Amino acid sequence: MKISLDWLKDFININESAEEIDHLLTMAGLEVEGIEEVETIKGGLKGLVIGEVLECGKHPDADKLSITKVDLGEGEPVQIVCGAPNVAAGQKVVVATVGTILYTPEGESFKIKKGKIRGEVSLGMICAEDEIGLGGSHDGIMVLDTDMANGTPAADYFKVGTDTVLEIGLTPNRVDGASHYGVARDLKVLTGRPLNFPSTEAFKVENNDLTMEVVVEDAEACPRYAGLTISGLTVGESPKWLKDRLNAIGVAPLNNVVDATNYILHSLGQPLHAFDAAKVKGNKIIVKKVAEGTTFVTLDEEERKLSAADLMICNAEEPMCIAGVFGGIDSGVSESTTAIFLESAYFGPDGVRATSQRHGIKTDSSFRFERGTDPNMPVEALKVAALLIQEVAGGTVSSEIVDLYPTPVADFEVAVNYKHINRLIGADIPKERVKEILEGLEMRFLQESEEGFTVAVPPYRVDVQREADIIEEILRIHGFNNVELSENLSASYLAHFPKKDADVLKAKVTQMLAGAGVSEILTNSLTSSTYVKAVQSLKDEENVEILNTLSADLDVMRQSLLFTGLEVIAHNINRQQKDLKLFEFGKVYSKVEGEYVEKNRLSMFVTGAQREETWRGKTEKSAFHDLASLVLRTFQQFNISKYKQETLQDDLFAYGLSYEHKKGTIARLGMVHPKIAKLAGVKQEVFYAEFDWDLLLALQNSNYKFVEIPKFPEVRRDLSLVLNKSTNFSEIEEVAKRTERKLLKKVNVFDVYEGENLGEGKKSYSISFTLQDAQKTLNDKVIDKTMTRLIAAFEKEVGAIIRK
Structure with a gap:
């Protein structure tokens, strides 16, 4: 998950460097896996300057080319050959100087070199917007309306900025950190600074000209459903600041309405969905499950067969969206949309998770819903989103907020004993510090005593429902590195038989x-x-x-x-x-x-x-x-x-x-x-x-026996045995070890031979035997007696013939 530091500053004042924020978040459980500098325009427009075309004439050898003299604010004007049809004297233009590397919108790069075009020297390039990554137009060069001095970096004119983006390896239990506001909540308690929630004072309902009837048939799968309508908006391109924010975290901008809903999702962690109001048949929203096998075409233009367990957002006649997972192709916002119904809901995690897996769809919305979003956020996020959509797309709020929330999700009540805190953490943390941490994490104290307390945990912290979870929260904010090790470390006991791991x-x-x-x-x-x-x-x-x-x-x-x-x-x-x-x-x-x-x-x-x-x-x-x-x-x-x-x-x-x-x-x-x-x-x-x-x-046998390394030498003797082909080495080894248990240490086959001279169905094993006595040096008499006994056993038990 990517978090922009510039974006994060909307919620909390940050004075620390990216590395210091990295350390704070990582030690608190939101592990930062990488830090990246992101430019709003790739390359940062380095090497591009504002120039003025002083002269413009036709190229003697090319009708479509012009030879220009351009003032770059550094002494003599430079000559540039330009192929744009709209170049003319007196224009302020963007010039890529020699040595500049340019990036196209597709990410391709090329370097500006000194050269000749049809025999004329060209010392740079007058740029179109697509050539420097500012857009897709290639109709002609960019002509600027500016009084900036010649030679001014183009980055100053276009206000090119840089942002620092943190890559956070979010663990499954920390969905509360899956937004900029969620990360800011941790920084609030870590730094002691106030948290800023976007103001909704300007939100107001202009009229009730476009109302929607909302019905929730399955309150268990959808405990809360809220929405409103916005009329008179214009779908188009988002403003630069909004596109820059989304691009910084790797989200591709689409249009101003969809971009606004994505912005709120990554800001506040609340998924939203905008329906084209004209496509909501009967002006009715029904949250329900449909018949098994119902076909539905999603935004990726794939037809899917729905399960009777899939929760759907429907209009009066047909499904429009897979709740919490993916929208339908027919009800989404398009360039012709002038009014929307904006949905903000809390869907049950289990249902969203099952539907997402069933259809193999993973989206930013399903990622959050299936882990557990904040049931208290939908209406507030709805107001913030409405204000943002009005800012970037115009329009007026044309209905009251619908908020169906029959059974509010209760806080988790958890009892905690101070002794258990100190025992599990291994340090005596003052009671005042414990209270400061938990209240900073938005937990309310319900009861307090000398022995312990009971706190109400907000429902967005789905991972904090037990005493051990509360203690973990105290420890991660207090700091693992602040728990000192004892001078004398010891174990309570030593296991005689180590447990198998x-x-x-x-x-x-x-x-x-x-x-x-x-x-x-x-x-x-x-x-x-x-x-x-x-x-x-x-x-x-x-x-x-x-x-x-x-x-x-x-x-x-x-x-x-x-x-x-x-x-x-x-x-x-x-x-x-x-x-x-x-x-x-x-x-x-x-x-x-x-x-x-x-x-x-x-x-x-x-x-x-x-x-x-x-x-x-x-x-x-x-x-x-x-x-x-x-x-x-x-x-x-x-x-x-x-x-x-x-x-x-x-x-x-x-x-x-x-x-x-x-x-x-x-x-x-x-x-x-x-x-x-x-x-x-x-x-x-x-x-x-x-x-x-x-x-x-x-x-697995953990009872290893250790013996002293023998002081006396080992002896090797070899035998060549002719055997039936059906006899394998393991049988030879078993006979040998059973015959001589004391002196025989190792049996090894070092050659296998088959040939006509051995006879049909026969093979020959060349086998070595390693003998050793731990108490004394072996003499020839003992060795020969042992080998004779082995030979007799092989002849009797496996029918071996000893080759001389």
Whole structure:
């Protein structure tokens, strides 16, 4: 959200620099994310001066060009070749001198250089309004009516100003700060200066020539609805000051009426809507819900089907506006509008939020309504807006203010104990200071005692409804930096068994994977049902279907992280990025026996080359074991060692493994089946692993054992085993560790061989065994005895033949 300092000064006196305001607001919870200097005209008209055309004659070699002599107030006049048909001697003009950079209304820039045009020297340019960003006209040069001296900067003539704009990262709970007046309210209590609300003394009803009947059929969805009519206005371009204000905060000006409503929204935080009174059929406004499936064309010219839950602003015959969200194309203000009905309302946040999400419409109005606007603001904002519209568009107020507010929204009453304030803040804040802060925040004290008090919180502070919220308000205004730390810091207890922290473990795994060159991705939880229909291992009936789908390709919640990850891979491959290592933390969704189930998953993808090719050697394609090593390193982060490895049978994979525990499957990994990869447009090999993150957290073992580093050397012995192809390394490792529990420290396969000389259906593993005794040096007798026992176990349990 952008806040203009010049605009802010309308509400409170500011002496501080932008940096000091930044510090004040950030420490009070309205975090300033950036400060920007904004010019009312891009470039600030630097290098442009007022000049006087002294001579003007035809160019000898071009009928449409003129050669002029222009006095720029600096000695000799300069020669400028000009193509404008209206240039003439005696004119005061705007001249861009050599070296000036000009900006067009579209934001394009070009530099004025010394040059020759058809053989004649030209030392500058006499400008049209579109060439310097002042408008769109290019009919001829600008001719000024001024007595300013030649050489006067054009910025002085056009009153070019600069504004400082703060970019505030507004948190969802602080909608009260979503306006200049809201930010000024915080500065009021932070600086102790008075707050200025726009005066409405000049507001008056001229006549009742144009009245509207207003009916609210759903007071729960619309607790307050106010409005008035203004007749005899002229829709046109807004004055410069109004356009400058809106441009500074990134709002494009449209016309004086719409600009005025936008101005009030960003000034006071109250959304308004102007209806062309001539299009309000029956001179009747009805706030109601319409029939399911009713079609309605919004201002963006898109036809939408309404829900029976959508609150609409209707006339006597048809809907005109989606309440609090978006206007209709047929009832808006146009150049032919001469009278308007101006709406100012308070709509229930829940209804606006649901409608906004249902139709995928996000507007400045819905942003505020769905978070909770001030129910006490509509009428005051209406008066301020009426005065502004009369100022910029003329007209008279031609009806009394309609204000339907049957059940006023009450203040929040909150009881607070002084002991709790001091306990939660960690400092003894004087009672007088507490009262000063809360009253500065417009909270009224209802009851006071030695132990505590009760305050009435205005309803625009939707985030302050509990005792803890009041204490937070006291702390943010008092200042976090004003709470001193104790000289002696201590903890009340030390946990013997540290609590598992899912966020800490997630950060630990993320750091490990990032260190291994794996990039994190974040994909959409919505996906296409066509993926599930193409595989047997995922069940179509378990899809969580989206009722109000925005796209046929996003009609279900994902049951696996595989397909959205494959889409990311396809996107990168299409942009020549084929070597990828990716991971994602995400949720998967299913519907089992009518119950919705949400589970946490961790996925990993490896595809393409292992690394970039360099002068030191060629690269190799990524393989299954590149992914398997990441899986095992993840297990190490959780100190998980007890699991069983099994061959994976799943049509998502061409081949793979699963790691099983008695509590369930910890992880599955393998090569994605080519037909599955092609569904997402991926034609190269992809290796994929998916972890049950919830099970990983449950199995995490924080009981680490620390032992002294052995003083005695380890010994390595190698064996070459001929085995059946169906025998995998995990079986060899399990037999070895079961046979020798004391001395065997590590088992590793360092070569695999298959060939005709081994026999059909056979393969050879070259395996190393690391032996070590922590108490003494191993001798040959003990080593040979251990290896003999291992050989016998391999021959007996897995049918191994020992190659000599």
